Amino acid sequence: MTDRIFATTWLAVCIVIAAEMWRLSVPFSYDPVGPKAFPLLLAALMALCCLILIARPDDGAGRFNLALLGKGSALIGVLLAYAALFATLGFPLATALMIVAVSRIFGGTWKMSTITAVAVAVGSFLVFDRLLEVSLPLGRLWT
Protein backbone atom coordinates (compact mmCIF):
# COMPACT_ATOMS: atom_id res chain seq x y z
CA MET A 1 0.00 0.00 0.00
CA THR A 2 2.73 2.48 0.97
CA ASP A 3 4.47 1.65 -2.29
CA ARG A 4 1.36 2.57 -4.24
CA ILE A 5 0.94 5.85 -2.36
CA PHE A 6 4.54 6.82 -2.99
CA ALA A 7 4.47 5.77 -6.64
CA THR A 8 1.29 7.76 -7.25
CA THR A 9 2.75 10.82 -5.56
CA TRP A 10 5.92 10.55 -7.56
CA LEU A 11 3.92 10.11 -10.75
CA ALA A 12 2.46 13.53 -10.01
CA VAL A 13 5.98 14.89 -9.51
CA CYS A 14 6.93 13.47 -12.92
CA ILE A 15 4.03 15.30 -14.49
CA VAL A 16 5.11 18.56 -12.80
CA ILE A 17 8.68 18.06 -14.03
CA ALA A 18 7.50 17.29 -17.55
CA ALA A 19 5.17 20.32 -17.58
CA GLU A 20 7.91 22.61 -16.23
CA MET A 21 10.35 21.44 -18.87
CA TRP A 22 7.77 21.60 -21.61
CA ARG A 23 6.98 25.27 -21.13
CA LEU A 24 10.61 26.25 -20.55
CA SER A 25 11.54 28.76 -23.21
CA VAL A 26 15.03 28.29 -24.55
CA PRO A 27 16.22 31.42 -26.41
CA PHE A 28 18.96 29.55 -28.25
CA SER A 29 20.83 26.31 -28.07
CA TYR A 30 24.14 25.33 -29.59
CA ASP A 31 23.41 21.63 -29.60
CA PRO A 32 20.54 19.81 -31.26
CA VAL A 33 19.37 18.21 -27.99
CA GLY A 34 18.96 21.29 -25.85
CA PRO A 35 18.20 21.40 -22.14
CA LYS A 36 14.72 19.88 -22.37
CA ALA A 37 15.22 16.40 -23.79
CA PHE A 38 17.15 14.74 -20.96
CA PRO A 39 14.76 15.83 -18.17
CA LEU A 40 11.78 14.80 -20.27
CA LEU A 41 13.36 11.41 -20.87
CA LEU A 42 13.99 11.06 -17.13
CA ALA A 43 10.43 12.01 -16.28
CA ALA A 44 9.17 9.38 -18.72
CA LEU A 45 11.45 6.69 -17.27
CA MET A 46 10.45 7.58 -13.72
CA ALA A 47 6.79 7.48 -14.67
CA LEU A 48 7.35 4.01 -16.14
CA CYS A 49 8.98 2.81 -12.89
CA CYS A 50 6.09 4.30 -10.89
CA LEU A 51 3.55 2.48 -13.04
CA ILE A 52 5.43 -0.79 -12.50
CA LEU A 53 5.38 -0.18 -8.75
CA ILE A 54 1.66 0.62 -8.81
CA ALA A 55 0.96 -2.55 -10.76
CA ARG A 56 3.23 -4.76 -8.68
CA PRO A 57 3.88 -3.21 -5.26
CA ASP A 58 6.34 -4.73 -2.87
CA ASP A 59 4.31 -6.12 0.02
CA GLY A 60 7.12 -6.35 2.55
CA ALA A 61 8.08 -2.70 2.19
CA GLY A 62 7.27 0.39 4.10
CA ARG A 63 6.65 -0.56 7.66
CA PHE A 64 6.57 2.82 9.28
CA ASN A 65 6.55 2.43 13.02
CA LEU A 66 3.73 4.73 14.09
CA ALA A 67 4.84 4.56 17.72
CA LEU A 68 7.89 6.53 16.68
CA LEU A 69 5.90 9.24 14.91
CA GLY A 70 6.10 11.58 17.90
CA LYS A 71 9.83 11.09 18.48
CA GLY A 72 10.57 11.26 14.77
CA SER A 73 8.72 14.53 14.25
CA ALA A 74 10.35 15.94 17.37
CA LEU A 75 13.78 15.06 15.98
CA ILE A 76 12.96 16.60 12.59
CA GLY A 77 11.64 19.71 14.35
CA VAL A 78 14.80 20.05 16.44
CA LEU A 79 17.02 19.67 13.38
CA LEU A 80 15.03 22.23 11.38
CA ALA A 81 15.18 24.67 14.29
CA TYR A 82 18.91 24.03 14.62
CA ALA A 83 19.36 24.78 10.92
CA ALA A 84 17.30 27.96 11.12
CA LEU A 85 18.95 29.26 14.29
CA PHE A 86 22.50 28.17 13.45
CA ALA A 87 23.62 31.62 12.27
CA THR A 88 21.28 33.68 14.46
CA LEU A 89 21.99 32.18 17.87
CA GLY A 90 25.54 31.27 16.95
CA PHE A 91 27.15 27.87 16.75
CA PRO A 92 27.98 27.26 20.45
CA LEU A 93 24.55 28.11 21.86
CA ALA A 94 22.50 26.57 19.03
CA THR A 95 24.58 23.39 19.17
CA ALA A 96 24.28 23.05 22.94
CA LEU A 97 20.49 23.45 22.77
CA MET A 98 20.22 20.98 19.87
CA ILE A 99 22.33 18.39 21.71
CA VAL A 100 20.26 18.58 24.90
CA ALA A 101 17.08 18.08 22.87
CA VAL A 102 18.40 15.28 20.62
CA SER A 103 20.06 13.50 23.50
CA ARG A 104 16.79 13.58 25.46
CA ILE A 105 14.90 12.21 22.44
CA PHE A 106 17.37 9.30 22.34
CA GLY A 107 16.78 8.53 25.98
CA GLY A 108 19.70 10.34 27.59
CA THR A 109 19.36 11.55 31.17
CA TRP A 110 19.34 15.31 31.88
CA LYS A 111 22.79 15.04 33.40
CA MET A 112 24.23 13.09 30.49
CA SER A 113 22.72 15.34 27.84
CA THR A 114 23.85 18.54 29.54
CA ILE A 115 27.41 17.32 29.91
CA THR A 116 27.50 16.12 26.29
CA ALA A 117 26.02 19.42 25.12
CA VAL A 118 28.56 21.63 26.88
CA ALA A 119 31.53 19.41 26.05
CA VAL A 120 30.68 18.95 22.35
CA ALA A 121 29.54 22.54 21.71
CA VAL A 122 32.58 24.17 23.30
CA GLY A 123 35.02 21.49 22.19
CA SER A 124 33.99 21.43 18.54
CA PHE A 125 33.92 25.24 18.37
CA LEU A 126 37.47 25.42 19.66
CA VAL A 127 38.71 22.60 17.43
CA PHE A 128 37.02 23.64 14.20
CA ASP A 129 36.83 27.43 14.44
CA ARG A 130 40.03 28.19 16.31
CA LEU A 131 42.33 25.28 15.47
CA LEU A 132 41.25 24.16 12.01
CA GLU A 133 40.01 27.54 10.72
CA VAL A 134 36.56 26.43 9.58
CA SER A 135 34.72 29.64 10.36
CA LEU A 136 31.60 29.08 12.46
CA PRO A 137 29.08 31.78 13.37
CA LEU A 138 29.09 33.35 16.81
CA GLY A 139 25.55 34.60 16.43
CA ARG A 140 24.03 37.56 14.62
CA LEU A 141 21.96 38.24 17.71
CA TRP A 142 24.93 39.09 19.88
CA THR A 143 27.35 40.76 17.53
Place this chain on the structure above:
Amino acid sequence: MENISNLLAGFQVAIQPLNLLLASFGCFIGTVLGLLPGLGPINGVAIFLPLAFALHLPPESALILLASVYMGCEYGGRISAILLNVPGDAGAVMTTVDGHPLALKGKAGIALSISAVSSFVGALISTIGIVLFAPILSNWALSFGPAEYFALMVFAVATLGAMLGGKPAKALLGCFIGMSLALIGIDSGTGVYRLTFGNLHLSDGIQFIVVVIGLFAISEMLVMLEQTHAGQGAVRLTGRLLFNARELASSAFTMLRSAFLGFGIGILPGAGATVASAIAYTTEKRISDTEGTFGDGDVRGVAAPEAANNASACGSFIPMLTLGVPGSGTTAVMLGALTLYNITPGPLLFETKPDVVWGLIASLFIANVLLVVMNLPLVGLFSRLLSIPNAVLVPLIATISFIGVYGIHSSTFDLVLMVVLGVFGYILRKLDFPTGPIILGFVLAELMERNLRRALSISDGDIGILFASPLSLTLWVLAAIVLLLPVIWRVLKRNEEARTEDI
Protein backbone atom coordinates in the same frame (compact mmCIF):
# COMPACT_ATOMS: atom_id res chain seq x y z
CA MET B 1 57.71 -1.12 -15.00
CA GLU B 2 56.15 2.24 -15.50
CA ASN B 3 53.55 1.24 -12.96
CA ILE B 4 56.20 0.65 -10.34
CA SER B 5 57.84 4.04 -10.80
CA ASN B 6 54.40 5.65 -10.72
CA LEU B 7 53.58 3.77 -7.56
CA LEU B 8 56.85 4.89 -5.96
CA ALA B 9 55.97 8.48 -6.82
CA GLY B 10 52.58 7.80 -5.24
CA PHE B 11 54.26 6.64 -2.07
CA GLN B 12 56.13 9.92 -1.95
CA VAL B 13 52.77 11.68 -1.86
CA ALA B 14 51.30 9.26 0.66
CA ILE B 15 54.13 9.43 3.18
CA GLN B 16 54.04 13.21 3.52
CA PRO B 17 53.42 13.88 7.22
CA LEU B 18 49.98 15.47 6.66
CA ASN B 19 48.82 12.55 4.52
CA LEU B 20 50.16 9.94 6.93
CA LEU B 21 48.42 11.72 9.78
CA LEU B 22 45.14 11.85 7.83
CA ALA B 23 45.48 8.18 6.90
CA SER B 24 45.93 7.08 10.52
CA PHE B 25 43.12 9.36 11.68
CA GLY B 26 40.87 8.07 8.89
CA CYS B 27 41.69 4.43 9.69
CA PHE B 28 40.89 4.87 13.36
CA ILE B 29 37.67 6.82 12.82
CA GLY B 30 36.71 4.48 9.99
CA THR B 31 37.04 1.42 12.22
CA VAL B 32 34.93 3.11 14.89
CA LEU B 33 32.23 4.14 12.40
CA GLY B 34 32.32 0.68 10.86
CA LEU B 35 31.82 -1.12 14.14
CA LEU B 36 28.92 1.05 15.27
CA PRO B 37 25.79 -0.66 14.01
CA GLY B 38 23.96 1.53 11.51
CA LEU B 39 26.94 3.59 10.45
CA GLY B 40 28.83 2.17 7.50
CA PRO B 41 31.34 3.28 4.90
CA ILE B 42 28.93 5.47 2.98
CA ASN B 43 27.88 7.40 6.10
CA GLY B 44 31.50 7.71 7.23
CA VAL B 45 32.72 9.00 3.89
CA ALA B 46 29.68 11.30 3.63
CA ILE B 47 30.28 12.86 7.05
CA PHE B 48 33.99 13.45 6.40
CA LEU B 49 33.72 14.72 2.82
CA PRO B 50 32.47 18.24 3.70
CA LEU B 51 34.96 18.46 6.56
CA ALA B 52 37.85 17.64 4.26
CA PHE B 53 36.62 20.29 1.86
CA ALA B 54 35.96 22.91 4.54
CA LEU B 55 39.47 22.34 5.93
CA HIS B 56 40.89 23.27 2.49
CA LEU B 57 42.76 19.99 2.24
CA PRO B 58 44.44 19.48 -1.14
CA PRO B 59 42.56 16.95 -3.30
CA GLU B 60 44.98 14.06 -2.83
CA SER B 61 44.90 14.49 0.96
CA ALA B 62 41.10 14.65 0.99
CA LEU B 63 40.90 11.44 -1.05
CA ILE B 64 43.43 9.73 1.21
CA LEU B 65 41.34 10.65 4.26
CA LEU B 66 38.13 9.40 2.64
CA ALA B 67 39.75 6.20 1.36
CA SER B 68 41.14 5.39 4.81
CA VAL B 69 37.73 5.97 6.38
CA TYR B 70 36.23 3.67 3.73
CA MET B 71 38.76 0.90 4.37
CA GLY B 72 38.52 1.37 8.12
CA CYS B 73 34.77 0.83 7.97
CA GLU B 74 35.24 -2.44 6.11
CA TYR B 75 37.58 -3.52 8.92
CA GLY B 76 35.31 -2.29 11.70
CA GLY B 77 32.10 -3.97 10.58
CA ARG B 78 33.33 -7.38 11.61
CA ILE B 79 33.91 -6.39 15.27
CA SER B 80 30.23 -5.88 16.04
CA ALA B 81 29.34 -8.80 13.76
CA ILE B 82 31.43 -11.13 15.88
CA LEU B 83 30.81 -9.69 19.35
CA LEU B 84 27.20 -8.51 19.03
CA ASN B 85 25.84 -10.68 16.22
CA VAL B 86 24.87 -7.36 14.58
CA PRO B 87 26.75 -6.47 11.41
CA GLY B 88 28.42 -3.09 11.85
CA ASP B 89 28.05 -2.42 8.14
CA ALA B 90 26.22 -4.19 5.36
CA GLY B 91 29.35 -5.97 4.10
CA ALA B 92 29.73 -7.79 7.42
CA VAL B 93 26.34 -9.55 7.35
CA MET B 94 27.89 -12.88 6.42
CA THR B 95 30.56 -12.52 9.11
CA THR B 96 27.92 -12.92 11.80
CA VAL B 97 27.07 -16.44 10.60
CA ASP B 98 30.28 -18.03 11.85
CA GLY B 99 31.78 -15.15 13.78
CA HIS B 100 29.21 -14.95 16.54
CA PRO B 101 29.10 -18.70 17.24
CA LEU B 102 32.90 -18.57 17.59
CA ALA B 103 32.55 -15.72 20.09
CA LEU B 104 29.97 -17.68 22.06
CA LYS B 105 32.44 -20.56 22.30
CA GLY B 106 34.94 -18.20 23.90
CA LYS B 107 36.93 -17.88 20.70
CA ALA B 108 36.12 -14.22 20.01
CA GLY B 109 39.79 -13.27 20.00
CA ILE B 110 40.56 -15.90 17.37
CA ALA B 111 37.63 -14.83 15.20
CA LEU B 112 38.65 -11.19 15.44
CA SER B 113 42.32 -11.78 14.66
CA ILE B 114 41.73 -14.19 11.80
CA SER B 115 39.20 -11.80 10.27
CA ALA B 116 41.66 -8.90 10.62
CA VAL B 117 44.28 -10.89 8.72
CA SER B 118 41.69 -11.91 6.11
CA SER B 119 40.73 -8.28 5.65
CA PHE B 120 44.39 -7.45 5.19
CA VAL B 121 44.94 -10.19 2.61
CA GLY B 122 41.77 -9.24 0.73
CA ALA B 123 42.62 -5.56 0.58
CA LEU B 124 46.27 -6.22 -0.29
CA ILE B 125 45.53 -8.52 -3.22
CA SER B 126 42.92 -6.14 -4.47
CA THR B 127 45.21 -3.11 -4.25
CA ILE B 128 47.87 -5.00 -6.21
CA GLY B 129 45.12 -5.67 -8.72
CA ILE B 130 44.49 -1.94 -9.00
CA VAL B 131 48.18 -1.28 -9.72
CA LEU B 132 48.22 -3.97 -12.43
CA PHE B 133 44.92 -3.36 -14.17
CA ALA B 134 43.87 0.24 -13.64
CA PRO B 135 46.45 1.81 -15.99
CA ILE B 136 45.57 -0.69 -18.75
CA LEU B 137 41.88 0.00 -18.41
CA SER B 138 42.34 3.76 -18.38
CA ASN B 139 44.52 3.56 -21.47
CA TRP B 140 41.85 1.62 -23.28
CA ALA B 141 39.16 4.00 -22.07
CA LEU B 142 40.99 6.95 -23.64
CA SER B 143 39.55 5.89 -26.98
CA PHE B 144 35.97 6.28 -25.69
CA GLY B 145 33.91 8.96 -27.39
CA PRO B 146 30.83 10.59 -25.87
CA ALA B 147 28.55 7.93 -27.36
CA GLU B 148 30.58 5.11 -25.76
CA TYR B 149 30.55 6.96 -22.45
CA PHE B 150 26.83 7.39 -22.57
CA ALA B 151 26.38 3.67 -23.28
CA LEU B 152 28.80 2.79 -20.48
CA MET B 153 26.80 4.81 -17.97
CA VAL B 154 23.56 3.24 -19.15
CA PHE B 155 25.23 -0.12 -18.54
CA ALA B 156 26.33 0.97 -15.04
CA VAL B 157 22.80 2.08 -14.17
CA ALA B 158 21.37 -1.16 -15.55
CA THR B 159 23.71 -3.43 -13.55
CA LEU B 160 22.94 -1.41 -10.47
CA GLY B 161 19.25 -1.93 -11.01
CA ALA B 162 19.66 -5.65 -11.52
CA MET B 163 22.22 -6.33 -8.81
CA LEU B 164 20.42 -4.83 -5.88
CA GLY B 165 18.04 -7.51 -4.78
CA GLY B 166 14.79 -8.39 -6.44
CA LYS B 167 13.58 -4.81 -6.84
CA PRO B 168 15.02 -3.45 -10.07
CA ALA B 169 12.14 -0.98 -10.42
CA LYS B 170 12.99 0.58 -7.06
CA ALA B 171 16.74 0.69 -7.63
CA LEU B 172 16.20 2.31 -11.02
CA LEU B 173 13.58 4.75 -9.76
CA GLY B 174 15.97 5.72 -6.95
CA CYS B 175 18.70 6.32 -9.49
CA PHE B 176 16.41 8.48 -11.64
CA ILE B 177 15.27 10.44 -8.58
CA GLY B 178 18.93 11.16 -7.84
CA MET B 179 19.37 12.28 -11.44
CA SER B 180 16.42 14.63 -11.35
CA LEU B 181 17.74 16.23 -8.15
CA ALA B 182 20.95 16.93 -10.05
CA LEU B 183 19.08 18.64 -12.90
CA ILE B 184 17.88 21.45 -10.66
CA GLY B 185 19.66 24.70 -11.36
CA ILE B 186 21.23 26.50 -14.28
CA ASP B 187 21.90 24.48 -17.43
CA SER B 188 25.53 24.92 -18.41
CA GLY B 189 24.82 24.53 -22.13
CA THR B 190 22.24 27.27 -22.56
CA GLY B 191 22.10 29.22 -19.29
CA VAL B 192 18.39 28.57 -18.67
CA TYR B 193 17.13 27.72 -15.19
CA ARG B 194 15.64 24.25 -14.86
CA LEU B 195 13.21 23.15 -12.15
CA THR B 196 14.15 25.96 -9.76
CA PHE B 197 10.50 27.07 -9.47
CA GLY B 198 11.69 30.64 -9.12
CA ASN B 199 13.71 29.96 -5.99
CA LEU B 200 16.93 32.00 -6.10
CA HIS B 201 18.74 29.69 -3.69
CA LEU B 202 18.22 26.81 -6.10
CA SER B 203 19.62 28.60 -9.16
CA ASP B 204 23.10 27.19 -8.53
CA GLY B 205 21.63 23.75 -8.09
CA ILE B 206 21.66 21.54 -5.01
CA GLN B 207 25.15 21.10 -3.63
CA PHE B 208 26.45 17.55 -3.81
CA ILE B 209 27.46 17.68 -0.15
CA VAL B 210 23.98 18.74 0.95
CA VAL B 211 22.50 15.69 -0.81
CA VAL B 212 25.12 13.33 0.59
CA ILE B 213 24.80 14.51 4.19
CA GLY B 214 21.02 14.66 3.99
CA LEU B 215 20.71 11.15 2.58
CA PHE B 216 23.36 9.45 4.66
CA ALA B 217 23.70 11.34 7.94
CA ILE B 218 20.35 13.00 8.64
CA SER B 219 18.23 10.06 7.46
CA GLU B 220 20.52 7.73 9.42
CA MET B 221 19.72 9.64 12.62
CA LEU B 222 16.02 9.03 12.00
CA VAL B 223 16.68 5.34 11.35
CA MET B 224 18.65 5.12 14.58
CA LEU B 225 15.54 6.17 16.51
CA GLU B 226 14.19 2.72 15.74
CA GLN B 227 17.06 0.68 17.04
CA THR B 228 17.24 -0.17 20.65
CA HIS B 229 20.98 0.08 20.88
CA ALA B 230 22.40 -3.15 22.20
CA GLY B 231 25.16 -1.71 24.32
CA GLN B 232 25.24 -4.62 26.77
CA GLY B 233 24.82 -7.63 24.50
CA ALA B 234 28.46 -7.77 23.49
CA VAL B 235 30.35 -10.97 24.20
CA ARG B 236 33.35 -10.32 26.45
CA LEU B 237 36.76 -10.95 24.98
CA THR B 238 38.21 -13.99 26.73
CA GLY B 239 40.74 -16.69 25.96
CA ARG B 240 43.33 -16.60 23.25
CA LEU B 241 43.51 -13.28 21.42
CA LEU B 242 45.49 -14.57 18.46
CA PHE B 243 44.93 -17.47 16.09
CA ASN B 244 47.50 -20.27 16.01
CA ALA B 245 49.43 -21.60 13.02
CA ARG B 246 46.97 -24.39 12.35
CA GLU B 247 43.99 -22.06 12.18
CA LEU B 248 45.89 -19.72 9.89
CA ALA B 249 46.97 -22.57 7.62
CA SER B 250 43.45 -23.95 7.37
CA SER B 251 42.05 -20.65 6.18
CA ALA B 252 44.95 -19.44 3.99
CA PHE B 253 43.47 -20.75 0.75
CA THR B 254 40.04 -19.54 1.76
CA MET B 255 41.42 -16.03 2.10
CA LEU B 256 43.16 -16.14 -1.27
CA ARG B 257 40.17 -17.54 -3.15
CA SER B 258 37.77 -15.10 -1.56
CA ALA B 259 40.10 -12.17 -2.19
CA PHE B 260 40.23 -12.86 -5.93
CA LEU B 261 36.49 -13.37 -6.03
CA GLY B 262 35.86 -10.13 -4.14
CA PHE B 263 38.19 -8.19 -6.41
CA GLY B 264 36.37 -9.38 -9.51
CA ILE B 265 32.98 -8.52 -8.06
CA GLY B 266 34.21 -5.15 -6.82
CA ILE B 267 35.16 -4.08 -10.35
CA LEU B 268 31.62 -4.60 -11.62
CA PRO B 269 29.50 -1.50 -11.30
CA GLY B 270 26.69 -1.94 -8.82
CA ALA B 271 27.82 -5.08 -7.06
CA GLY B 272 29.46 -4.01 -3.83
CA ALA B 273 30.92 -5.53 -0.71
CA THR B 274 27.62 -7.05 0.42
CA VAL B 275 27.21 -9.13 -2.73
CA ALA B 276 30.89 -10.08 -2.69
CA SER B 277 30.89 -11.37 0.87
CA ALA B 278 27.69 -13.35 0.35
CA ILE B 279 29.02 -15.02 -2.79
CA ALA B 280 32.40 -15.72 -1.17
CA TYR B 281 30.77 -17.31 1.85
CA THR B 282 28.48 -19.60 -0.14
CA THR B 283 31.29 -20.54 -2.52
CA GLU B 284 33.63 -21.36 0.33
CA LYS B 285 30.95 -23.37 2.05
CA ARG B 286 30.46 -25.41 -1.09
CA ILE B 287 34.18 -25.99 -1.62
CA SER B 288 35.54 -26.65 1.84
CA ASP B 289 32.71 -27.43 4.22
CA THR B 290 33.33 -31.17 4.19
CA GLU B 291 32.56 -31.75 7.86
CA GLY B 292 29.53 -29.49 8.10
CA THR B 293 31.13 -27.06 10.52
CA PHE B 294 30.15 -23.91 8.61
CA GLY B 295 27.50 -22.01 10.48
CA ASP B 296 28.45 -23.00 13.97
CA GLY B 297 31.82 -21.39 14.24
CA ASP B 298 34.32 -22.26 11.53
CA VAL B 299 37.25 -19.85 11.15
CA ARG B 300 37.06 -20.23 7.39
CA GLY B 301 33.50 -18.97 7.53
CA VAL B 302 34.86 -15.75 9.01
CA ALA B 303 37.86 -15.51 6.72
CA ALA B 304 35.89 -15.84 3.46
CA PRO B 305 33.44 -12.91 3.76
CA GLU B 306 36.01 -10.59 5.35
CA ALA B 307 38.63 -11.17 2.65
CA ALA B 308 35.96 -10.73 -0.01
CA ASN B 309 34.36 -7.55 1.29
CA ASN B 310 37.67 -5.77 1.72
CA ALA B 311 38.84 -6.93 -1.69
CA SER B 312 35.66 -5.73 -3.31
CA ALA B 313 35.86 -2.35 -1.55
CA CYS B 314 39.31 -1.80 -3.03
CA GLY B 315 38.30 -3.22 -6.39
CA SER B 316 35.46 -0.73 -6.67
CA PHE B 317 38.08 2.04 -6.97
CA ILE B 318 38.97 0.74 -10.44
CA PRO B 319 35.88 1.85 -12.38
CA MET B 320 35.84 5.11 -10.43
CA LEU B 321 39.47 5.99 -11.19
CA THR B 322 39.76 4.67 -14.72
CA LEU B 323 36.35 5.28 -16.25
CA GLY B 324 34.96 7.99 -14.01
CA VAL B 325 31.95 5.75 -13.43
CA PRO B 326 31.62 4.71 -9.78
CA GLY B 327 30.94 1.08 -8.95
CA SER B 328 29.27 1.60 -5.58
CA GLY B 329 27.53 4.21 -3.48
CA THR B 330 30.66 4.93 -1.49
CA THR B 331 32.86 5.42 -4.54
CA ALA B 332 30.11 7.61 -6.01
CA VAL B 333 30.54 9.90 -3.01
CA MET B 334 34.31 9.92 -3.54
CA LEU B 335 33.84 10.67 -7.22
CA GLY B 336 31.70 13.61 -6.19
CA ALA B 337 34.58 14.70 -3.96
CA LEU B 338 36.83 14.86 -7.02
CA THR B 339 34.36 17.03 -8.90
CA LEU B 340 34.19 19.39 -5.90
CA TYR B 341 37.87 20.02 -6.56
CA ASN B 342 37.13 20.67 -10.23
CA ILE B 343 38.92 17.48 -11.17
CA THR B 344 37.14 15.72 -14.01
CA PRO B 345 37.17 11.99 -13.30
CA GLY B 346 37.82 9.67 -16.18
CA PRO B 347 40.62 7.97 -18.08
CA LEU B 348 42.59 11.21 -18.42
CA LEU B 349 43.00 11.32 -14.65
CA PHE B 350 46.02 9.00 -14.80
CA GLU B 351 47.79 11.49 -17.10
CA THR B 352 46.60 14.82 -15.75
CA LYS B 353 46.61 14.08 -12.02
CA PRO B 354 49.07 11.23 -11.44
CA ASP B 355 49.86 12.52 -7.96
CA VAL B 356 46.20 12.24 -6.95
CA VAL B 357 45.65 8.77 -8.46
CA TRP B 358 48.91 7.14 -7.44
CA GLY B 359 48.95 8.92 -4.09
CA LEU B 360 45.53 7.39 -3.44
CA ILE B 361 46.63 3.91 -4.53
CA ALA B 362 49.79 4.09 -2.41
CA SER B 363 47.76 5.26 0.56
CA LEU B 364 45.52 2.20 0.18
CA PHE B 365 48.61 0.07 0.87
CA ILE B 366 49.57 2.25 3.82
CA ALA B 367 46.04 2.36 5.25
CA ASN B 368 45.80 -1.40 4.99
CA VAL B 369 49.01 -1.92 6.97
CA LEU B 370 47.95 0.71 9.53
CA LEU B 371 44.61 -0.99 9.90
CA VAL B 372 45.91 -4.46 10.53
CA VAL B 373 48.47 -3.09 13.00
CA MET B 374 45.79 -1.03 14.72
CA ASN B 375 43.18 -3.76 14.72
CA LEU B 376 45.16 -6.60 16.24
CA PRO B 377 46.23 -5.01 19.54
CA LEU B 378 43.53 -2.34 19.86
CA VAL B 379 40.55 -4.65 19.38
CA GLY B 380 39.78 -4.46 23.09
CA LEU B 381 39.55 -0.67 22.91
CA PHE B 382 37.39 -0.81 19.80
CA SER B 383 35.05 -3.35 21.35
CA ARG B 384 34.54 -1.07 24.34
CA LEU B 385 33.38 1.70 21.97
CA LEU B 386 30.39 -0.51 21.17
CA SER B 387 28.82 0.73 24.37
CA ILE B 388 28.66 4.41 23.31
CA PRO B 389 24.97 5.22 23.80
CA ASN B 390 23.00 6.74 20.93
CA ALA B 391 22.16 9.67 23.20
CA VAL B 392 25.78 10.77 22.79
CA LEU B 393 26.51 9.43 19.33
CA VAL B 394 23.57 10.97 17.44
CA PRO B 395 24.10 14.57 18.66
CA LEU B 396 27.74 14.18 17.67
CA ILE B 397 26.80 13.11 14.14
CA ALA B 398 24.41 16.06 13.89
CA THR B 399 27.05 18.55 15.04
CA ILE B 400 29.72 17.29 12.64
CA SER B 401 27.28 17.18 9.71
CA PHE B 402 26.12 20.75 10.30
CA ILE B 403 29.70 22.04 10.68
CA GLY B 404 30.68 20.36 7.43
CA VAL B 405 27.79 21.72 5.38
CA TYR B 406 27.92 25.20 6.91
CA GLY B 407 31.71 25.35 6.56
CA ILE B 408 31.49 25.27 2.78
CA HIS B 409 29.14 28.09 1.81
CA SER B 410 28.06 29.53 5.18
CA SER B 411 24.48 29.11 3.98
CA THR B 412 21.53 28.58 6.29
CA PHE B 413 19.41 27.58 3.29
CA ASP B 414 21.75 24.64 2.66
CA LEU B 415 21.27 23.47 6.25
CA VAL B 416 17.48 23.51 5.97
CA LEU B 417 17.61 21.82 2.56
CA MET B 418 19.87 19.14 4.03
CA VAL B 419 17.32 18.33 6.75
CA VAL B 420 14.48 18.26 4.19
CA LEU B 421 16.47 15.90 1.95
CA GLY B 422 17.25 13.79 5.01
CA VAL B 423 13.55 13.33 5.72
CA PHE B 424 12.94 12.51 2.05
CA GLY B 425 15.81 10.01 2.19
CA TYR B 426 14.35 8.45 5.31
CA ILE B 427 10.98 7.95 3.62
CA LEU B 428 12.70 6.35 0.62
CA ARG B 429 14.69 4.05 2.90
CA LYS B 430 11.59 3.01 4.80
CA LEU B 431 10.03 2.12 1.46
CA ASP B 432 12.99 -0.18 0.79
CA PHE B 433 14.67 2.00 -1.81
CA PRO B 434 18.41 1.26 -1.77
CA THR B 435 20.28 4.54 -1.17
CA GLY B 436 23.39 3.78 -3.24
CA PRO B 437 21.60 4.26 -6.59
CA ILE B 438 20.22 7.66 -5.54
CA ILE B 439 23.65 9.15 -4.98
CA LEU B 440 25.01 7.33 -8.02
CA GLY B 441 22.27 8.91 -10.12
CA PHE B 442 23.02 12.32 -8.68
CA VAL B 443 26.69 11.98 -9.63
CA LEU B 444 26.08 10.46 -13.06
CA ALA B 445 23.29 12.77 -14.25
CA GLU B 446 25.47 15.64 -15.41
CA LEU B 447 28.02 13.33 -17.04
CA MET B 448 25.29 11.41 -18.83
CA GLU B 449 23.52 14.46 -20.12
CA ARG B 450 26.75 16.14 -21.20
CA ASN B 451 27.90 13.08 -23.12
CA LEU B 452 24.51 12.56 -24.71
CA ARG B 453 24.38 16.15 -25.91
CA ARG B 454 27.96 16.05 -27.13
CA ALA B 455 27.39 12.83 -29.04
CA LEU B 456 24.30 14.20 -30.75
CA SER B 457 26.10 17.46 -31.55
CA ILE B 458 28.73 15.45 -33.39
CA SER B 459 26.10 13.60 -35.41
CA ASP B 460 23.95 16.72 -35.78
CA GLY B 461 21.00 15.15 -34.05
CA ASP B 462 21.15 11.68 -35.54
CA ILE B 463 20.38 9.21 -32.73
CA GLY B 464 22.13 6.43 -34.66
CA ILE B 465 25.51 7.60 -33.34
CA LEU B 466 24.67 6.18 -29.92
CA PHE B 467 24.71 2.68 -31.38
CA ALA B 468 27.26 3.22 -34.13
CA SER B 469 30.47 1.76 -32.71
CA PRO B 470 30.80 -1.95 -31.86
CA LEU B 471 31.77 -1.06 -28.29
CA SER B 472 28.73 1.06 -27.54
CA LEU B 473 26.49 -1.49 -29.24
CA THR B 474 27.97 -4.21 -27.02
CA LEU B 475 27.36 -2.11 -23.92
CA TRP B 476 23.74 -1.48 -24.91
CA VAL B 477 23.19 -5.20 -25.48
CA LEU B 478 24.82 -6.04 -22.15
CA ALA B 479 22.68 -3.46 -20.37
CA ALA B 480 19.55 -4.95 -21.92
CA ILE B 481 20.60 -8.48 -20.97
CA VAL B 482 21.36 -7.47 -17.39
CA LEU B 483 17.96 -5.82 -17.05
CA LEU B 484 15.93 -8.48 -18.80
CA LEU B 485 17.68 -11.59 -17.51
CA PRO B 486 15.93 -11.68 -14.11
CA VAL B 487 12.55 -11.28 -15.82
CA ILE B 488 13.25 -14.09 -18.32
CA TRP B 489 14.62 -16.22 -15.48
CA ARG B 490 11.43 -15.76 -13.49
CA VAL B 491 9.22 -16.67 -16.42
CA LEU B 492 11.29 -19.78 -17.20
CA LYS B 493 11.18 -20.87 -13.59
CA ARG B 494 7.45 -20.39 -13.39
CA ASN B 495 7.00 -22.46 -16.56
CA GLU B 496 9.14 -25.21 -15.14
CA GLU B 497 7.22 -25.23 -11.88
CA ALA B 498 3.98 -25.40 -13.81
CA ARG B 499 5.32 -28.33 -15.77
CA THR B 500 6.45 -30.27 -12.71
CA GLU B 501 3.05 -29.68 -11.17
CA ASP B 502 1.41 -31.11 -14.29
CA ILE B 503 3.34 -34.31 -13.85
